[in-house]
Amino acid sequence: MTATLPSSMVGVLSGALLVQTPRRCQTGRVAEISDGEAFDALTSPYRRELHVHCYRMLGSYQDAEDALQDTLLAAWQSFGSFEGRASLRTWLYRIATNRCLNALRSARRRPAVAWNVPGVTLPEPSRLGEVVWLQPYPDAALDYERTESLSLAFVTALQLLPPRQVAVLVLRDVLDFPALEVASMLDTTVSSVESALKRARARLPATPVVPSPADEALAARFVAAYESADLEALVDLLTDDVFISMPPMPYEYVGREAARTFCANLFTTRRYRLLPTRANGQPAFGTYVHGQATGLIVLTVRGDHIAAMTRFDETVIPFFALPQTLI
Incomplete structure (x- = not known):
């Protein structure tokens, strides 16, 4: 200061x-x-x-x-x-x-970017996502255990709400501030706060992510399949409705067959090495090609399968104290 x-x-x-x-x-x-x-x-x-x-x-x-x-x-x-x-x-x-x-x-919110992975052809996506500006949060920077309210699914869902509803829902349901205090923070009335909270809850899906004892074993199997480019072993780890996204690119893939096609294209010309970390209370991995950081993958685990894979580009690597280059 x-x-x-x-x-x-x-x-x-x-x-x-x-x-x-x-x-x-x-x-x-x-x-x-x-x-x-x-x-x-x-x-x-x-x-x-x-x-x-x-x-x-x-x-x-x-x-x-x-x-x-x-x-x-x-x-x-x-x-x-x-x-x-x-x-x-x-x-x-x-x-x-x-x-x-x-x-x-503000108008300075960042726009979507085009596919920019050299040597990899992008298959036709299942759909284009609405939330294109999203970054992971390193678990190492957290000092408490309430990570379900930091899951990527929850944070993504928040970005689809109007700003005032985001503020009210986080302050009331996550941080447990009384309605009167929230009204004072936002220069509004208690009735307006309760109305905004009701609308936000109605639009927000129930998608808590709680760490599972199976995470570690599943993560090890994921690493083995991904590093060896074993497409069938990787697909076997996925739920039928698995969801792949890659902000700030808008492309999304839904379901095992779409995931299979996407991963097959990744493995055609590249071999990866993965370094483990954790993000948003979920298993995560820095990805490397020829020793250079190419991005970060965060897994959402449901039971003993992977329900979502979120890929971020290499700009997030410094948040996690991961190396840019492997020796």
């Missing part, structure tokens, strides 16, 4: 710091802390959960980073207006939610 708080604000911040984070500061210590250090100490307990909140709303790890930085800057600049009527956490969520709403309504 390079901005400087007005002197009138420093006292408010110091007092709040003593009240909100007594374990971080002992009496008298605040006077020795610079403005930036005090602000960091006050907001740092909430930064990770705010980042996850922005990701749920925006469906993008990068956009969540931008929204979080905008939130912290706005909080820094307007701290003098924080009167403590709501908790600091609620105040920060109010700022973050409204920054995300602005982003969702």
Whole structure:
């Protein structure tokens, strides 16, 4: 932080710091802390959960980073207006939610891109998807276990809702904020919040993804089939209604036969090596061709089969601390 708080604000911040984070500061210590250090100490307990909140709303790890930085800057600049009527956490969520709403309504949302995998012919897709800007979220960046509300299916479904409904559903059903607090955050009424929540719930499919003990064994079989280009072994792992998508490309494939054709085209000229990781509470793998990162695959597991494969391009590899090049 390079901005400087007005002197009138420093006292408010110091007092709040003593009240909100007594374990971080002992009496008298605040006077020795610079403005930036005090602000960091006050907001740092909430930064990770705010980042996850922005990701749920925006469906993008990068956009969540931008929204979080905008939130912290706005909080820094307007701290003098924080009167403590709501908790600091609620105040920060109010700022973050409204920054995300602005982003969702903005024309700068990224468009779909064309198929760009060299040497691989794209088969005719089953359909074109509506959600083309989506990125995975690394499990390593999470500090709690509620990953079902971060599944790719859930986050994708959120992107199909109007922005206000996204905000209300996440704040009420995921974060458990009371309706009155949500109404205050969004400058609306409780009845409007409850109406938006009802409409959002009606449009949102019940698609929770809970980690299964079978994930690890299934993932090992997937890696063996994929790396050896064993098409039949791979198809045997899929559900009959398996779903393949590849944001930001709009192409989607539904069903085993469509998946078979798609994977056959991938294996015709390429051999892959996979490195395991986890994303959105689901098994994931960095993919490499001739030692170079080509993307990330996230699996959705249903029982002992794979119900969905979501392929992302190589730009998401740095989120997962995976190498760009294999030695």
